[in-house]
Amino acid sequence: MKNSLQVPDPSSELLQRALHVRRASTELGQTTNEKRCNALTCMADALANRANQIVESNLVDLKNAVSSGVKDSLLARLKLDKKKLDNSIDGVRKLALLPDPVGVRQLNRELDDGLDLERITVPLGVLGVIFEARPDALIQIASLAIRSGNGAILKGGSEASCTNESIMSALKEGLSKSDIQETSLCLLTTRKESLGLLRLDGLVDLIIPRGSNELVRFIQDNTRIPVLGHADGICHLYVDEAADIEKSLNIALDSKTQYPAACNAIETLLVHEKVAASFLDKAIPAFDHAEVTLLGDETSLLFGIKQKAEDSDWSTEYLDLTLSVKIVSSLEEALEHIRRYGSRHTEAIVTENHETAKRFLKTVDSSGVYHNCSTRFADGFRYGFGAEVGISTQTLPPRGPVGLEGLVTYRYFLRGDGHICADYASSVRYFTHKDLPL
Amino acid sequence: MKNSLQVPDPSSELLQRALHVRRASTELGQTTNEKRCNALTCMADALANRANQIVESNLVDLKNAVSSGVKDSLLARLKLDKKKLDNSIDGVRKLALLPDPVGVRQLNRELDDGLDLERITVPLGVLGVIFEARPDALIQIASLAIRSGNGAILKGGSEASCTNESIMSALKEGLSKSDIQETSLCLLTTRKESLGLLRLDGLVDLIIPRGSNELVRFIQDNTRIPVLGHADGICHLYVDEAADIEKSLNIALDSKTQYPAACNAIETLLVHEKVAASFLDKAIPAFDHAEVTLLGDETSLLFGIKQKAEDSDWSTEYLDLTLSVKIVSSLEEALEHIRRYGSRHTEAIVTENHETAKRFLKTVDSSGVYHNCSTRFADGFRYGFGAEVGISTQTLPPRGPVGLEGLVTYRYFLRGDGHICADYASSVRYFTHKDLPL
Numbered sequence: 001m002k003n004s005l006q007v008p009d010p011s012s013e014l015l016q017r018a019l020h021v022r023r024a025s026t027e028l029g030q031t032t033n034e035k036r037c038n039a040l041t042c043m044a045d046a047l048a049n050r051a052n053q054i055v056e057s058n059l060v061d062l063k064n065a066v067s068s069g070v071k072d073s074l075l076a077r078l079k080l081d082k083k084k085l086d087n088s089i090d091g092v093r094k095l096a097l098l099p100d101p102v103g104v105r106q107l108n109r110e111l112d113d114g115l116d117l118e119r120i121t122v123p124l125g126v127l128g129v130i131f132e133a134r135p136d137a138l139i140q141i142a143s144l145a146i147r148s149g150n151g152a153i154l155k156g157g158s159e160a161s162c163t164n165e166s167i168m169s170a171l172k173e174g175l176s177k178s179d180i181q182e183t184s185l186c187l188l189t190t191r192k193e194s195l196g197l198l199r200l201d202g203l204v205d206l207i208i209p210r211g212s213n214e215l216v217r218f219i220q221d222n223t224r225i226p227v228l229g230h231a232d233g234i235c236h237l238y239v240d241e242a243a244d245i246e247k248s249l250n251i252a253l254d255s256k257t258q259y260p261a262a263c264n265a266i267e268t269l270l271v272h273e274k275v276a277a278s279f280l281d282k283a284i285p286a287f288d289h290a291e292v293t294l295l296g297d298e299t300s301l302l303f304g305i306k307q308k309a310e311d312s313d314w315s316t317e318y319l320d321l322t323l324s325v326k327i328v329s330s331l332e333e334a335l336e337h338i339r340r341y342g343s344r345h346t347e348a349i350v351t352e353n354h355e356t357a358k359r360f361l362k363t364v365d366s367s368g369v370y371h372n373c374s375t376r377f378a379d380g381f382r383y384g385f386g387a388e389v390g391i392s393t394q395t396l397p398p399r400g401p402v403g404l405e406g407l408v409t410y411r412y413f414l415r416g417d418g419h420i421c422a423d424y425a426s427s428v429r430y431f432t433h434k435d436l437p438l
Numbered sequence: 439m440k441n442s443l444q445v446p447d448p449s450s451e452l453l454q455r456a457l458h459v460r461r462a463s464t465e466l467g468q469t470t471n472e473k474r475c476n477a478l479t480c481m482a483d484a485l486a487n488r489a490n491q492i493v494e495s496n497l498v499d500l501k502n503a504v505s506s507g508v509k510d511s512l513l514a515r516l517k518l519d520k521k522k523l524d525n526s527i528d529g530v531r532k533l534a535l536l537p538d539p540v541g542v543r544q545l546n547r548e549l550d551d552g553l554d555l556e557r558i559t560v561p562l563g564v565l566g567v568i569f570e571a572r573p574d575a576l577i578q579i580a581s582l583a584i585r586s587g588n589g590a591i592l593k594g595g596s597e598a599s600c601t602n603e604s605i606m607s608a609l610k611e612g613l614s615k616s617d618i619q620e621t622s623l624c625l626l627t628t629r630k631e632s633l634g635l636l637r638l639d640g641l642v643d644l645i646i647p648r649g650s651n652e653l654v655r656f657i658q659d660n661t662r663i664p665v666l667g668h669a670d671g672i673c674h675l676y677v678d679e680a681a682d683i684e685k686s687l688n689i690a691l692d693s694k695t696q697y698p699a700a701c702n703a704i705e706t707l708l709v710h711e712k713v714a715a716s717f718l719d720k721a722i723p724a725f726d727h728a729e730v731t732l733l734g735d736e737t738s739l740l741f742g743i744k745q746k747a748e749d750s751d752w753s754t755e756y757l758d759l760t761l762s763v764k765i766v767s768s769l770e771e772a773l774e775h776i777r778r779y780g781s782r783h784t785e786a787i788v789t790e791n792h793e794t795a796k797r798f799l800k801t802v803d804s805s806g807v808y809h810n811c812s813t814r815f816a817d818g819f820r821y822g823f824g825a826e827v828g829i830s831t832q833t834l835p836p837r838g839p840v841g842l843e844g845l846v847t848y849r850y851f852l853r854g855d856g857h858i859c860a861d862y863a864s865s866v867r868y869f870t871h872k873d874l875p876l
Contacts, residue, residue: 030800109822115811117821124833205833226834247856254858361851362468365563373553373854383555384547384871395562395643396664400850412838413799416811418685420692433822
């Protein structure tokens with residue numbers, strides 16, 4: 001697939017810059033927790049000192065964006081006022097309070113007398129980050145990288161270029177006052193460079209996209225570097241025949257309307273036919289009041305839903321106040337629908353029948369499977385991770401909301417005193433395989 | 439990249455078969471440890487009952503292979519006599535003794551009163567396995583799959599087709615006597631099907647290739663499904679200026695000659711110039727005696743190595759009794775060579791200087807980094823994992839030798855009683871984030 005990528009080879013200048021980040025990251029990966037935390041403080045201080053300048057740069061970007069006629073929703077994401085910036089700076093300082101993800105001993109085993117195996121977490125190396133409009137993402141991801149001992153190559157949206165350069169200049173000033181090399185972070189500015197970033201296999205260990213589903217899908221399809229994240233979030237809520245109607249209604253409303261643009265908001269409501277009448281009788285006016293458009297399958301129209309859903313609705317992530325509704329005749333039909341259309345993000349069941357809940361939780365293979373609560377809980381902060389790197393819908397770990405642990409891997413360290421394998425093959429020596437305290 | 443794959447779309451027949459395995463795997467993933475262990479016993483018994491038939495089928499394959507003039511090394515791998523089969527059957531029974539990788543609770547946290555989050559290991563789903571000649575790989579991987587609650591679609595080499603069909607028929611007979619569905623396992627027989635397998639994204643969760651570097655590379659380049667394994671194993675041994683010469687010699691010989699075809703055997707020896715004379719003085723005759731061909735850089739020729747290494751030698755995995763040798767003037771030069779040519783598998787240093795060892799272990803970013811012992815220890819059984827699924831050279835976990843843990847992932851289970859996010863956003867309720875015993 002390497003030869004058929006739709007993106008160009010990285011330029012030699014980009015390769016050089018990436019190599020500098022890689023070298024800096026090798027040193028960064030060996031620094032103590034204390035030095036990395038101190039670097040975060042220096043970065044936060046520098047951002048605070050340059051706050052006015054950053055906000056002014058943002059005004060320039062906003063002015064340009066307005067004159068090129070961008071949408072209001074984009075303007076809202078692009079805007080970085082003093083308050084939003086202060087929040088971001090606060091986030092940088094809070095990262096220093098989280099437990100160090102680096103240097104955690106996961107395995108400590110004597111293989112034989114004098115031959116000791118350890119498995120210890122280490123940084124991934126270099127992160128490649130591609131984000132759209134929001135300039136606060138630059139602050140967040142750069143500080144997550146430093147916290148976890150990783151270098152980072154970052155590419156922001158062109159709409160935010162003045163703000164991003166201003167932020168990066170502050171971050172580097174902060175690093176220059178710490179023991180961490182400035183070249184640990186690198187900001188790319190052109191689109192050509194961001195495409196080249198996708199081809200830096202061997203120099204970049206993980207790509208983190210922050211942006212639209214289209215951006216994520218393009219990146220997944222055009223790089224061999226692992227990508228942390230997800231394109232679609234098509235989450236389902238199933239209201240079972242043994243559901244408490246009041247709970248169902250609250251959970252359905254929260255799952256859809258608490259923040260409809262989030263990936264963990266539901267797009268489809270599955271309702272068991274036995275409670276369809278009693279549930280929809282209350283739900284239709286409630287959703288109407290919340291300005292949610294309901295699109296229903298044939299059967300649901302009999303229960304008062306006005307608009308008919310198309311086949312394509314079952315695989316559409318609306319990201320706004322629209323919800324598709326389907327009446328099912330059994331738990332198994334709900335499970336089959338989820339298996340077919342779900343994106344393995346988060347699905348929930350409302351039921352008072354614990355056997356039914358158990359079957360649902362055991363069968364649905366999404367990263368989050370919930371009973372009697374809102375899908376909106378699928379979030380690193382709500383899970384208590386302190387920081388969220390992203391939400392992954394892939395099967396392999398890390399999946400679901402990913403905290404700092406997504407930015408580290410491990411190495412096996414084996415220390416001996418001249419130990420060789422031939423001695424074990426010829427039964428001169430024997431493995432003891434004795435686990436030692438971690 | 440999806441559209442530019444060089445492999446055809448799966449046939450509708452293959453899709454149907456894959457769907458059956460997927461459905462069976464959903465049930466298999468919910469079975470108890472006891473039932474899965476019992477299935478292993480049934481599979482082992484059926485293999486033992488049909489041992490004569492399997493060995494006879496193998497004779498047919500061997501006869502065909504001989505008449506089509508295949509190489510001796512391939513014949514050796516293809517051969518499955520009673521003794522080799524008995525060993526394989528023993529391996530199936532031993533898998534039942536390993537701890538269950540499924541159902542391990544990794545996180546148990548109260549998010550709030552009555553809102554409980556668990557993270558529990560679950561099977562991946564369906565494994566896609568493509569292996570060359572060795573029919574015993576079929577037995578091993580099918581039993582690893584059942585042990586870990588996964589379905590498997592397996593494709594063996596055409597040279598072993600009679601043996602593989604005979605084995606699969608025994609495995610299915612075994613499953614039919616257990617509580618696990620026979621359709622959990624499926625054997626593909628044509629090359630077209632094995633190519634289609636690479637396109638079963640969404641139905642197959644992990645591809646495990648067992649075969650040549652070329653096979654692995656082809657698979658990695660032609661599927662979007664994650665691949666567990668590695669193409670190259672270019673391992674290095676660095677003999678430092680503070681090395682004990684006797685230890686260095688033993689470790690170098692073991693790392694190269696104990697089993698030269700293994701991925702964890704060294705391909706390049708880096709020797710510090712200060713010990714080059716004393717080390718090579720003993721090493722050259724010792725390697726000569728072990729029939730190892732040494733290919734050296736310019737400087738090493740001055741110390742008595744006869745053949746010159748080409749540039750391409752530094753990135754060649756010989757997999758036989760050939761070893762490239764380079765004289766370096768510092769630890770940093772050795773590190774730079776490894777960074778440039780290593781495949782991030784396993785590298786070792788021999789030194790009595792603990793500071794130097796520490797720098798080496800901290801800097802080299804291979805999955806295994808060793809001090810004063812042979813690279814040949816990089817192996818799941820030697821690490822005490824009981825079973826080895828493969829060795830991964832990627833950065834992200836699982837890396838290095840991977841045991842059963844490589845065949846499971848996890849899901850987050852959240853149980854509430856009508857809990858909604860709006861209550862936390864509006865400070866009606868607060869998260870407690872209290873960790874409970876695992």
